[in-house]
Amino acid sequence: MFLQQLVNGVTLGSTYSLIAIGFTLVLGLLNMLNIAHGDIFMFGAFLGLSLAMLGIPLYLALILAMLGAGILAIIIERLCFRPLRKAHFLMPLLSTIAFGILLQNVATQIWGSEPSRYPQTTEVTQFQLGPVLVSSIDILIVAISIFLMLGIDQFVRRTRFGRAMRATSEKAQTASLLGVDINRVIIFTFFTSGAMAGVAGVLTALVYLQITPFIGIRQGLIGMVAMVIGGVGNLRGAMIGGLMIGIIEVMNDAYFTASYRDIILFGLFLIFIVFKPEGLFGKKER
Protein backbone atom coordinates (compact mmCIF):
# COMPACT_ATOMS: atom_id res chain seq x y z
CA MET A 1 0.00 0.00 0.00
CA PHE A 2 2.65 2.49 1.06
CA LEU A 3 4.94 1.59 -1.84
CA GLN A 4 2.03 1.90 -4.23
CA GLN A 5 1.29 5.40 -2.93
CA LEU A 6 4.95 6.27 -3.26
CA VAL A 7 4.88 5.29 -6.93
CA ASN A 8 1.76 7.39 -7.50
CA GLY A 9 3.37 10.27 -5.64
CA VAL A 10 6.49 10.15 -7.77
CA THR A 11 4.41 10.11 -10.96
CA LEU A 12 2.37 13.11 -9.88
CA GLY A 13 5.42 14.81 -8.42
CA SER A 14 7.45 14.57 -11.60
CA THR A 15 4.82 16.59 -13.48
CA TYR A 16 4.97 19.18 -10.68
CA SER A 17 8.76 19.20 -11.03
CA LEU A 18 8.48 20.02 -14.72
CA ILE A 19 6.26 23.00 -13.88
CA ALA A 20 8.48 24.13 -11.02
CA ILE A 21 11.57 24.05 -13.27
CA GLY A 22 9.92 26.44 -15.70
CA PHE A 23 9.02 28.81 -12.85
CA THR A 24 12.47 28.73 -11.37
CA LEU A 25 14.24 29.23 -14.72
CA VAL A 26 12.40 32.50 -15.33
CA LEU A 27 12.55 33.69 -11.74
CA GLY A 28 16.25 32.86 -11.48
CA LEU A 29 16.99 34.77 -14.66
CA LEU A 30 14.82 37.88 -14.37
CA ASN A 31 13.83 37.83 -10.70
CA MET A 32 10.23 38.10 -11.86
CA LEU A 33 7.27 35.75 -11.52
CA ASN A 34 5.39 34.47 -14.53
CA ILE A 35 1.92 33.83 -13.10
CA ALA A 36 0.64 32.74 -16.53
CA HIS A 37 2.98 29.73 -16.31
CA GLY A 38 0.14 27.51 -15.12
CA ASP A 39 -1.93 28.61 -18.08
CA ILE A 40 0.86 27.63 -20.46
CA PHE A 41 0.56 24.19 -18.85
CA MET A 42 -3.19 24.24 -19.57
CA PHE A 43 -2.62 25.39 -23.14
CA GLY A 44 -0.09 22.59 -23.72
CA ALA A 45 -2.58 20.04 -22.42
CA PHE A 46 -5.30 21.27 -24.80
CA LEU A 47 -2.92 21.47 -27.73
CA GLY A 48 -1.96 17.86 -27.07
CA LEU A 49 -5.65 16.99 -26.86
CA SER A 50 -6.48 18.60 -30.20
CA LEU A 51 -3.58 16.86 -31.90
CA ALA A 52 -4.47 13.51 -30.37
CA MET A 53 -8.04 14.03 -31.61
CA LEU A 54 -6.67 14.40 -35.12
CA GLY A 55 -5.16 10.95 -34.76
CA ILE A 56 -1.57 12.07 -34.45
CA PRO A 57 0.51 9.55 -32.50
CA LEU A 58 1.22 10.42 -28.90
CA TYR A 59 4.95 11.06 -29.12
CA LEU A 60 4.44 13.48 -32.03
CA ALA A 61 1.57 15.24 -30.24
CA LEU A 62 3.82 15.57 -27.21
CA ILE A 63 6.60 17.20 -29.21
CA LEU A 64 4.23 19.54 -31.03
CA ALA A 65 2.49 20.55 -27.78
CA MET A 66 5.93 21.25 -26.34
CA LEU A 67 6.80 23.50 -29.29
CA GLY A 68 3.44 25.27 -29.11
CA ALA A 69 3.73 25.91 -25.38
CA GLY A 70 7.31 27.13 -25.84
CA ILE A 71 6.22 29.60 -28.50
CA LEU A 72 3.40 30.78 -26.23
CA ALA A 73 5.97 31.44 -23.51
CA ILE A 74 8.00 33.53 -25.98
CA ILE A 75 4.88 35.55 -26.79
CA ILE A 76 4.39 36.14 -23.06
CA GLU A 77 7.99 37.31 -22.79
CA ARG A 78 7.43 39.73 -25.67
CA LEU A 79 4.18 41.18 -24.32
CA CYS A 80 4.49 40.98 -20.56
CA PHE A 81 8.20 41.06 -19.75
CA ARG A 82 10.21 42.84 -22.42
CA PRO A 83 8.23 46.12 -22.39
CA LEU A 84 8.43 46.10 -18.59
CA ARG A 85 11.98 44.93 -18.06
CA LYS A 86 13.03 48.10 -16.26
CA ALA A 87 9.71 48.56 -14.44
CA HIS A 88 8.83 47.65 -10.84
CA PHE A 89 8.85 43.85 -10.36
CA LEU A 90 5.13 44.04 -9.77
CA MET A 91 4.33 45.09 -13.34
CA PRO A 92 5.23 41.86 -15.17
CA LEU A 93 3.59 39.90 -12.35
CA LEU A 94 0.29 41.69 -12.93
CA SER A 95 0.68 41.67 -16.66
CA THR A 96 1.05 37.88 -16.61
CA ILE A 97 -2.01 37.56 -14.34
CA ALA A 98 -3.94 39.51 -16.98
CA PHE A 99 -2.45 37.35 -19.72
CA GLY A 100 -3.56 34.29 -17.76
CA ILE A 101 -7.15 35.60 -17.68
CA LEU A 102 -6.88 36.12 -21.43
CA LEU A 103 -5.58 32.58 -22.04
CA GLN A 104 -8.23 30.95 -19.84
CA ASN A 105 -10.99 32.72 -21.69
CA VAL A 106 -9.56 32.09 -25.14
CA ALA A 107 -9.27 28.40 -24.22
CA THR A 108 -12.88 28.45 -23.02
CA GLN A 109 -13.92 29.81 -26.43
CA ILE A 110 -11.91 27.23 -28.35
CA TRP A 111 -12.39 24.11 -26.27
CA GLY A 112 -15.41 24.91 -24.07
CA SER A 113 -15.55 25.15 -20.29
CA GLU A 114 -16.85 21.61 -19.83
CA PRO A 115 -14.10 19.12 -19.02
CA SER A 116 -12.65 17.77 -22.28
CA ARG A 117 -11.81 14.09 -22.40
CA TYR A 118 -8.55 12.79 -23.72
CA PRO A 119 -8.89 9.91 -26.18
CA GLN A 120 -7.47 6.64 -24.94
CA THR A 121 -4.91 6.36 -27.70
CA THR A 122 -2.09 4.57 -25.94
CA GLU A 123 -2.47 1.00 -24.89
CA VAL A 124 -2.19 0.92 -21.09
CA THR A 125 -0.46 -2.10 -19.68
CA GLN A 126 -0.14 -2.74 -15.99
CA PHE A 127 3.01 -4.28 -14.59
CA GLN A 128 2.96 -6.12 -11.29
CA LEU A 129 6.25 -5.45 -9.51
CA GLY A 130 6.00 -7.31 -6.22
CA PRO A 131 3.24 -5.54 -4.28
CA VAL A 132 3.22 -2.52 -6.58
CA LEU A 133 1.11 -2.01 -9.67
CA VAL A 134 2.79 0.26 -12.21
CA SER A 135 1.07 1.32 -15.43
CA SER A 136 2.86 2.05 -18.66
CA ILE A 137 1.67 5.66 -18.37
CA ASP A 138 3.39 6.04 -14.99
CA ILE A 139 6.60 4.76 -16.52
CA LEU A 140 6.23 7.03 -19.54
CA ILE A 141 5.68 10.10 -17.37
CA VAL A 142 8.55 9.44 -15.01
CA ALA A 143 10.90 8.51 -17.86
CA ILE A 144 10.12 11.60 -19.92
CA SER A 145 10.37 13.85 -16.87
CA ILE A 146 13.69 12.42 -15.75
CA PHE A 147 15.06 12.62 -19.29
CA LEU A 148 14.04 16.29 -19.66
CA MET A 149 15.20 17.28 -16.21
CA LEU A 150 18.61 15.69 -16.59
CA GLY A 151 18.85 17.21 -20.06
CA ILE A 152 18.20 20.76 -18.82
CA ASP A 153 20.39 20.31 -15.79
CA GLN A 154 23.34 19.13 -17.86
CA PHE A 155 22.69 21.74 -20.53
CA VAL A 156 22.78 24.58 -18.01
CA ARG A 157 25.85 23.20 -16.27
CA ARG A 158 27.99 22.00 -19.15
CA THR A 159 27.36 23.90 -22.35
CA ARG A 160 28.56 27.30 -23.44
CA PHE A 161 25.01 28.59 -23.76
CA GLY A 162 24.21 27.19 -20.33
CA ARG A 163 27.12 29.19 -18.95
CA ALA A 164 25.70 32.29 -20.62
CA MET A 165 22.38 31.56 -18.89
CA ARG A 166 24.04 31.24 -15.52
CA ALA A 167 26.04 34.42 -16.09
CA THR A 168 22.91 36.34 -17.05
CA SER A 169 21.04 35.20 -13.96
CA GLU A 170 24.03 36.17 -11.81
CA LYS A 171 24.28 39.70 -13.19
CA ALA A 172 22.68 40.53 -16.51
CA GLN A 173 24.57 43.76 -17.06
CA THR A 174 27.98 42.20 -16.58
CA ALA A 175 27.08 39.25 -18.75
CA SER A 176 26.01 41.66 -21.46
CA LEU A 177 29.34 43.51 -21.22
CA LEU A 178 31.14 40.22 -21.58
CA GLY A 179 29.40 39.61 -24.88
CA VAL A 180 26.41 37.50 -23.87
CA ASP A 181 23.36 38.21 -26.03
CA ILE A 182 20.91 38.72 -23.16
CA ASN A 183 17.82 38.72 -25.34
CA ARG A 184 18.72 35.38 -26.86
CA VAL A 185 19.29 33.92 -23.41
CA ILE A 186 15.96 35.25 -22.17
CA ILE A 187 14.02 34.01 -25.18
CA PHE A 188 15.62 30.60 -24.96
CA THR A 189 14.88 30.41 -21.24
CA PHE A 190 11.24 31.30 -21.76
CA PHE A 191 10.95 28.76 -24.55
CA THR A 192 12.41 26.01 -22.36
CA SER A 193 10.22 27.03 -19.45
CA GLY A 194 7.09 26.95 -21.61
CA ALA A 195 8.03 23.68 -23.28
CA MET A 196 8.44 22.00 -19.88
CA ALA A 197 5.01 23.26 -18.81
CA GLY A 198 3.53 22.04 -22.10
CA VAL A 199 4.95 18.54 -21.64
CA ALA A 200 3.70 18.49 -18.07
CA GLY A 201 0.27 19.49 -19.38
CA VAL A 202 0.03 16.61 -21.84
CA LEU A 203 1.41 14.11 -19.33
CA THR A 204 -0.98 15.21 -16.59
CA ALA A 205 -3.88 15.02 -19.01
CA LEU A 206 -2.88 11.46 -19.87
CA VAL A 207 -3.31 10.49 -16.22
CA TYR A 208 -6.46 12.44 -15.38
CA LEU A 209 -7.94 12.03 -18.87
CA GLN A 210 -9.98 15.21 -18.58
CA ILE A 211 -8.99 18.85 -18.58
CA THR A 212 -10.69 22.25 -18.25
CA PRO A 213 -9.43 25.75 -19.16
CA PHE A 214 -8.94 26.44 -15.46
CA ILE A 215 -6.70 23.53 -14.43
CA GLY A 216 -3.66 25.73 -14.96
CA ILE A 217 -4.44 27.94 -11.97
CA ARG A 218 -3.90 25.31 -9.30
CA GLN A 219 -1.06 23.59 -11.16
CA GLY A 220 0.76 26.90 -11.52
CA LEU A 221 0.37 27.70 -7.84
CA ILE A 222 1.58 24.23 -6.88
CA GLY A 223 4.58 24.70 -9.18
CA MET A 224 5.34 27.91 -7.31
CA VAL A 225 5.10 26.09 -3.98
CA ALA A 226 7.49 23.41 -5.25
CA MET A 227 9.90 26.06 -6.48
CA VAL A 228 10.00 27.90 -3.15
CA ILE A 229 10.44 24.69 -1.15
CA GLY A 230 13.32 23.64 -3.38
CA GLY A 231 14.96 27.06 -3.30
CA VAL A 232 14.26 29.83 -5.77
CA GLY A 233 16.44 29.73 -8.86
CA ASN A 234 17.75 26.26 -8.03
CA LEU A 235 16.99 23.72 -10.78
CA ARG A 236 17.69 20.58 -8.79
CA GLY A 237 15.82 22.07 -5.83
CA ALA A 238 12.76 22.59 -8.01
CA MET A 239 12.90 18.95 -9.15
CA ILE A 240 13.09 17.65 -5.58
CA GLY A 241 10.48 20.18 -4.41
CA GLY A 242 8.06 18.94 -7.08
CA LEU A 243 8.59 15.31 -6.13
CA MET A 244 8.10 16.13 -2.44
CA ILE A 245 4.84 17.94 -3.11
CA GLY A 246 3.58 15.06 -5.26
CA ILE A 247 4.39 12.51 -2.58
CA ILE A 248 2.91 14.63 0.24
CA GLU A 249 -0.26 15.14 -1.77
CA VAL A 250 -0.75 11.46 -2.55
CA MET A 251 0.11 10.35 1.00
CA ASN A 252 -2.31 12.92 2.42
CA ASP A 253 -5.09 11.64 0.18
CA ALA A 254 -4.34 8.04 1.11
CA TYR A 255 -3.93 8.31 4.86
CA PHE A 256 -5.64 11.59 5.74
CA THR A 257 -8.49 13.67 4.32
CA ALA A 258 -8.22 14.68 0.68
CA SER A 259 -10.00 17.96 1.35
CA TYR A 260 -7.17 19.12 3.63
CA ARG A 261 -4.65 18.66 0.83
CA ASP A 262 -4.34 22.29 -0.20
CA ILE A 263 -4.34 23.64 3.34
CA ILE A 264 -1.35 21.44 4.05
CA LEU A 265 0.49 22.36 0.85
CA PHE A 266 -0.11 26.09 1.11
CA GLY A 267 0.51 26.02 4.86
CA LEU A 268 3.86 24.38 4.18
CA PHE A 269 4.54 27.05 1.58
CA LEU A 270 3.73 29.80 4.07
CA ILE A 271 5.99 28.26 6.71
CA PHE A 272 8.83 27.99 4.22
CA ILE A 273 8.50 31.51 2.91
CA VAL A 274 8.45 32.99 6.41
CA PHE A 275 11.07 30.89 8.14
CA LYS A 276 13.21 29.56 5.31
CA PRO A 277 12.67 31.77 2.25
CA GLU A 278 15.83 30.41 0.63
CA GLY A 279 14.19 26.97 0.53
CA LEU A 280 15.84 23.63 1.16
CA PHE A 281 18.66 24.01 -1.32
CA GLY A 282 18.82 27.72 -2.11
CA LYS A 283 21.49 30.27 -1.49
CA LYS A 284 21.17 32.11 1.81
CA GLU A 285 19.90 35.45 0.61
CA ARG A 286 16.69 37.34 0.19
Add this chain to the structure above:
Amino acid sequence: MSVYTQGVVALMGINILMALSVYAIIMTDQVSLGNAGFMAIGAYTSAYLTVKMGMPIFPALIIGALTSSFIGFLIGIPLLRLEGLYFVMGTFGFGEVARTFFMNFEPTGGAYGFRGPVGATLPMIYGWVLALILFFWLLSHSRLGRSLDALRDDHEVARTIGLNVTVLKLGLFWLGSFVAGIAGGLYAHYMFYIESGNFHILVSAMAILYVILGGMYTFWGSVLGAVIFSILPEALRFMEDWRLSLYGAVLVLMMIFRPSGIISRQIVRNIEDWIGGIFRKASV
Protein backbone atom coordinates in the same frame (compact mmCIF):
# COMPACT_ATOMS: atom_id res chain seq x y z
CA MET B 1 -32.03 51.67 -11.24
CA SER B 2 -32.57 48.14 -12.49
CA VAL B 3 -31.52 45.24 -10.30
CA TYR B 4 -28.74 44.52 -12.75
CA THR B 5 -27.32 48.05 -12.60
CA GLN B 6 -27.62 48.02 -8.83
CA GLY B 7 -25.57 44.84 -8.71
CA VAL B 8 -22.83 46.34 -10.87
CA VAL B 9 -22.74 49.53 -8.79
CA ALA B 10 -22.65 47.58 -5.51
CA LEU B 11 -19.77 45.39 -6.68
CA MET B 12 -17.98 48.51 -7.88
CA GLY B 13 -18.19 49.91 -4.34
CA ILE B 14 -16.81 46.70 -2.90
CA ASN B 15 -14.03 46.73 -5.50
CA ILE B 16 -13.16 50.30 -4.47
CA LEU B 17 -12.84 49.12 -0.87
CA MET B 18 -10.64 46.18 -1.95
CA ALA B 19 -8.45 48.53 -3.99
CA LEU B 20 -8.09 50.85 -0.98
CA SER B 21 -7.13 47.88 1.19
CA VAL B 22 -4.30 47.08 -1.25
CA TYR B 23 -3.40 50.77 -1.45
CA ALA B 24 -2.99 51.02 2.33
CA ILE B 25 -0.32 48.31 2.21
CA ILE B 26 1.29 49.63 -0.99
CA MET B 27 1.84 52.95 0.83
CA THR B 28 4.65 51.19 2.69
CA ASP B 29 6.07 49.80 -0.56
CA GLN B 30 4.78 46.27 0.09
CA VAL B 31 2.34 44.50 -2.20
CA SER B 32 -0.15 42.04 -0.77
CA LEU B 33 -1.51 39.27 -2.97
CA GLY B 34 -3.56 37.88 -0.07
CA ASN B 35 -6.25 40.48 0.52
CA ALA B 36 -8.98 38.12 -0.68
CA GLY B 37 -8.05 36.06 2.39
CA PHE B 38 -8.79 39.01 4.68
CA MET B 39 -11.95 39.65 2.72
CA ALA B 40 -12.98 36.03 3.35
CA ILE B 41 -12.34 36.32 7.10
CA GLY B 42 -14.43 39.51 7.29
CA ALA B 43 -17.18 37.98 5.16
CA TYR B 44 -17.50 34.68 7.03
CA THR B 45 -17.14 36.19 10.51
CA SER B 46 -19.75 38.90 10.00
CA ALA B 47 -22.11 36.52 8.18
CA TYR B 48 -21.85 34.01 11.02
CA LEU B 49 -22.63 36.76 13.54
CA THR B 50 -25.72 38.05 11.74
CA VAL B 51 -27.15 34.69 10.64
CA LYS B 52 -26.34 32.41 13.56
CA MET B 53 -26.16 34.91 16.44
CA GLY B 54 -28.77 37.39 15.23
CA MET B 55 -26.46 40.38 15.56
CA PRO B 56 -27.31 43.62 13.66
CA ILE B 57 -25.25 44.17 10.56
CA PHE B 58 -23.18 47.19 11.63
CA PRO B 59 -21.49 45.72 14.72
CA ALA B 60 -21.11 42.41 12.84
CA LEU B 61 -19.20 44.19 10.06
CA ILE B 62 -16.93 45.87 12.59
CA ILE B 63 -16.25 42.65 14.49
CA GLY B 64 -15.59 40.83 11.20
CA ALA B 65 -13.12 43.50 10.14
CA LEU B 66 -11.47 43.55 13.57
CA THR B 67 -11.06 39.77 13.34
CA SER B 68 -9.49 39.93 9.90
CA SER B 69 -7.23 42.82 10.93
CA PHE B 70 -6.20 41.00 14.10
CA ILE B 71 -5.14 38.02 11.98
CA GLY B 72 -3.48 40.46 9.60
CA PHE B 73 -1.56 41.88 12.54
CA LEU B 74 -0.49 38.42 13.71
CA ILE B 75 0.73 37.18 10.35
CA GLY B 76 2.09 40.62 9.49
CA ILE B 77 4.74 40.27 12.19
CA PRO B 78 6.60 37.42 10.47
CA LEU B 79 5.59 38.33 6.89
CA LEU B 80 6.74 41.93 7.01
CA ARG B 81 10.31 40.75 7.47
CA LEU B 82 10.10 39.73 3.83
CA GLU B 83 10.54 42.16 0.99
CA GLY B 84 9.55 42.50 -2.64
CA LEU B 85 8.61 39.31 -4.42
CA TYR B 86 8.94 37.20 -1.27
CA PHE B 87 6.36 39.31 0.53
CA VAL B 88 4.07 38.93 -2.47
CA MET B 89 4.48 35.16 -2.38
CA GLY B 90 4.04 35.05 1.40
CA THR B 91 0.77 36.97 1.30
CA PHE B 92 -0.36 34.82 -1.61
CA GLY B 93 0.33 31.74 0.57
CA PHE B 94 -1.76 33.27 3.36
CA GLY B 95 -4.64 34.01 0.97
CA GLU B 96 -4.72 30.43 -0.29
CA VAL B 97 -4.56 29.02 3.26
CA ALA B 98 -7.50 31.23 4.26
CA ARG B 99 -9.52 30.21 1.19
CA THR B 100 -8.89 26.47 1.61
CA PHE B 101 -9.60 26.82 5.35
CA PHE B 102 -13.10 28.14 4.65
CA MET B 103 -13.61 25.50 1.99
CA ASN B 104 -13.28 22.89 4.75
CA PHE B 105 -14.60 24.72 7.81
CA GLU B 106 -17.95 23.08 8.56
CA PRO B 107 -19.51 25.69 10.95
CA THR B 108 -19.67 28.13 8.01
CA GLY B 109 -20.86 25.61 5.47
CA GLY B 110 -17.55 24.29 4.15
CA ALA B 111 -17.63 23.44 0.47
CA TYR B 112 -21.41 24.05 0.29
CA GLY B 113 -20.98 27.74 1.05
CA PHE B 114 -22.83 29.85 3.58
CA ARG B 115 -26.33 31.09 2.91
CA GLY B 116 -28.39 33.74 4.63
CA PRO B 117 -26.57 37.03 5.35
CA VAL B 118 -28.78 39.93 4.25
CA GLY B 119 -29.04 43.64 4.78
CA ALA B 120 -26.24 45.42 2.92
CA THR B 121 -27.69 48.24 0.81
CA LEU B 122 -26.15 50.54 -1.77
CA PRO B 123 -26.15 53.56 0.59
CA MET B 124 -24.46 51.44 3.25
CA ILE B 125 -21.72 50.31 0.84
CA TYR B 126 -21.14 53.82 -0.45
CA GLY B 127 -21.24 55.20 3.09
CA TRP B 128 -18.19 53.07 3.79
CA VAL B 129 -16.59 54.07 0.49
CA LEU B 130 -17.03 57.79 1.27
CA ALA B 131 -15.86 57.38 4.84
CA LEU B 132 -12.69 55.64 3.68
CA ILE B 133 -12.05 58.15 0.90
CA LEU B 134 -12.31 60.89 3.50
CA PHE B 135 -9.98 58.94 5.78
CA PHE B 136 -7.34 58.47 3.07
CA TRP B 137 -7.67 62.11 2.03
CA LEU B 138 -7.05 63.25 5.59
CA LEU B 139 -4.20 60.75 5.88
CA SER B 140 -2.51 62.00 2.71
CA HIS B 141 -2.57 65.57 4.06
CA SER B 142 -1.40 64.65 7.54
CA ARG B 143 2.06 64.44 9.04
CA LEU B 144 1.70 60.66 9.07
CA GLY B 145 0.91 60.72 5.35
CA ARG B 146 4.11 62.66 4.65
CA SER B 147 6.07 60.15 6.73
CA LEU B 148 4.59 57.36 4.63
CA ASP B 149 5.64 59.14 1.43
CA ALA B 150 9.18 59.32 2.78
CA LEU B 151 9.08 55.66 3.76
CA ARG B 152 7.88 54.67 0.33
CA ASP B 153 10.55 56.65 -1.48
CA ASP B 154 13.43 55.37 0.59
CA HIS B 155 13.38 53.06 3.62
CA GLU B 156 16.87 53.99 4.72
CA VAL B 157 16.25 57.72 4.62
CA ALA B 158 12.98 57.20 6.49
CA ARG B 159 14.88 55.32 9.18
CA THR B 160 17.56 57.99 9.51
CA ILE B 161 15.03 60.77 9.98
CA GLY B 162 13.64 58.83 12.91
CA LEU B 163 10.60 57.04 11.53
CA ASN B 164 9.79 53.67 13.01
CA VAL B 165 9.56 51.76 9.75
CA THR B 166 8.47 48.48 11.33
CA VAL B 167 5.58 50.03 13.25
CA LEU B 168 4.42 51.98 10.19
CA LYS B 169 4.47 48.87 8.00
CA LEU B 170 2.61 46.79 10.55
CA GLY B 171 0.08 49.55 11.18
CA LEU B 172 -0.73 49.97 7.51
CA PHE B 173 -0.91 46.20 7.03
CA TRP B 174 -3.42 46.16 9.90
CA LEU B 175 -5.38 48.94 8.20
CA GLY B 176 -5.35 47.12 4.85
CA SER B 177 -6.65 43.90 6.37
CA PHE B 178 -9.32 45.88 8.26
CA VAL B 179 -10.60 47.53 5.07
CA ALA B 180 -10.56 44.18 3.24
CA GLY B 181 -12.57 42.71 6.14
CA ILE B 182 -15.20 45.46 5.78
CA ALA B 183 -15.34 44.82 2.02
CA GLY B 184 -15.85 41.11 2.71
CA GLY B 185 -18.64 41.73 5.23
CA LEU B 186 -20.48 44.04 2.85
CA TYR B 187 -20.00 41.56 0.00
CA ALA B 188 -21.49 38.70 2.04
CA HIS B 189 -24.51 40.74 3.14
CA TYR B 190 -25.13 42.02 -0.36
CA MET B 191 -24.84 38.66 -2.14
CA PHE B 192 -26.87 36.65 0.47
CA TYR B 193 -24.52 33.73 -0.18
CA ILE B 194 -20.77 33.19 0.00
CA GLU B 195 -18.49 30.31 -0.83
CA SER B 196 -14.73 29.95 -0.64
CA GLY B 197 -14.46 30.34 -4.44
CA ASN B 198 -15.55 33.99 -4.08
CA PHE B 199 -12.22 34.73 -2.40
CA HIS B 200 -9.94 33.32 -5.03
CA ILE B 201 -6.44 34.64 -5.71
CA LEU B 202 -7.82 36.42 -8.78
CA VAL B 203 -9.81 38.68 -6.45
CA SER B 204 -6.57 39.74 -4.75
CA ALA B 205 -4.88 40.13 -8.11
CA MET B 206 -7.66 42.28 -9.54
CA ALA B 207 -7.51 44.55 -6.49
CA ILE B 208 -3.80 45.13 -7.15
CA LEU B 209 -4.52 45.77 -10.83
CA TYR B 210 -7.05 48.50 -9.92
CA VAL B 211 -4.41 50.20 -7.80
CA ILE B 212 -1.60 49.96 -10.35
CA LEU B 213 -3.63 50.84 -13.42
CA GLY B 214 -5.41 53.67 -11.63
CA GLY B 215 -2.11 55.07 -10.37
CA MET B 216 -0.34 53.66 -7.33
CA TYR B 217 0.95 56.94 -5.86
CA THR B 218 -2.39 58.41 -4.79
CA PHE B 219 -5.49 56.81 -3.30
CA TRP B 220 -7.54 58.51 -6.04
CA GLY B 221 -5.81 56.15 -8.45
CA SER B 222 -7.17 53.14 -6.55
CA VAL B 223 -10.67 54.57 -6.59
CA LEU B 224 -10.55 55.46 -10.27
CA GLY B 225 -8.96 52.12 -11.24
CA ALA B 226 -11.66 50.19 -9.39
CA VAL B 227 -14.41 52.25 -11.02
CA ILE B 228 -13.06 51.95 -14.57
CA PHE B 229 -12.18 48.28 -14.41
CA SER B 230 -15.47 47.33 -12.72
CA ILE B 231 -17.44 49.02 -15.49
CA LEU B 232 -15.24 47.82 -18.37
CA PRO B 233 -16.41 44.17 -18.35
CA GLU B 234 -20.01 45.44 -18.52
CA ALA B 235 -19.17 47.91 -21.29
CA LEU B 236 -17.64 45.02 -23.23
CA ARG B 237 -20.89 43.02 -23.17
CA PHE B 238 -21.39 43.65 -26.89
CA MET B 239 -18.41 41.33 -27.41
CA GLU B 240 -20.53 38.53 -25.92
CA ASP B 241 -18.45 35.38 -25.49
CA TRP B 242 -15.15 37.09 -26.18
CA ARG B 243 -15.75 39.75 -23.53
CA LEU B 244 -13.45 38.39 -20.84
CA SER B 245 -10.72 37.58 -23.35
CA LEU B 246 -10.81 41.18 -24.53
CA TYR B 247 -10.81 42.36 -20.92
CA GLY B 248 -7.59 40.43 -20.32
CA ALA B 249 -6.12 41.86 -23.52
CA VAL B 250 -6.98 45.43 -22.47
CA LEU B 251 -5.25 44.85 -19.13
CA VAL B 252 -2.12 43.51 -20.85
CA LEU B 253 -2.06 46.48 -23.24
CA MET B 254 -2.54 48.93 -20.35
CA MET B 255 0.48 47.44 -18.63
CA ILE B 256 2.56 47.89 -21.79
CA PHE B 257 1.51 51.43 -22.65
CA ARG B 258 0.77 53.03 -19.31
CA PRO B 259 2.45 51.01 -16.56
CA SER B 260 2.55 54.08 -14.29
CA GLY B 261 -1.25 54.20 -14.12
CA ILE B 262 -3.83 56.78 -15.07
CA ILE B 263 -3.47 59.36 -12.28
CA SER B 264 -0.21 60.65 -10.88
CA ARG B 265 0.34 62.70 -7.72
CA GLN B 266 0.99 65.74 -9.91
CA ILE B 267 -2.42 65.49 -11.55
CA VAL B 268 -4.10 65.29 -8.14
CA ARG B 269 -2.12 68.29 -6.95
CA ASN B 270 -3.11 70.30 -10.03
CA ILE B 271 -6.77 69.44 -9.56
CA GLU B 272 -6.62 70.34 -5.88
CA ASP B 273 -4.96 73.67 -6.75
CA TRP B 274 -7.62 74.29 -9.34
CA ILE B 275 -10.44 73.58 -6.90
CA GLY B 276 -8.66 75.62 -4.24
CA GLY B 277 -8.41 78.47 -6.78
CA ILE B 278 -12.16 78.42 -7.37
CA PHE B 279 -12.83 78.67 -3.65
CA ARG B 280 -10.32 81.51 -3.23
CA LYS B 281 -11.94 83.45 -6.06
CA ALA B 282 -15.35 82.84 -4.56
CA SER B 283 -14.28 84.20 -1.18
CA VAL B 284 -12.77 87.37 -2.70
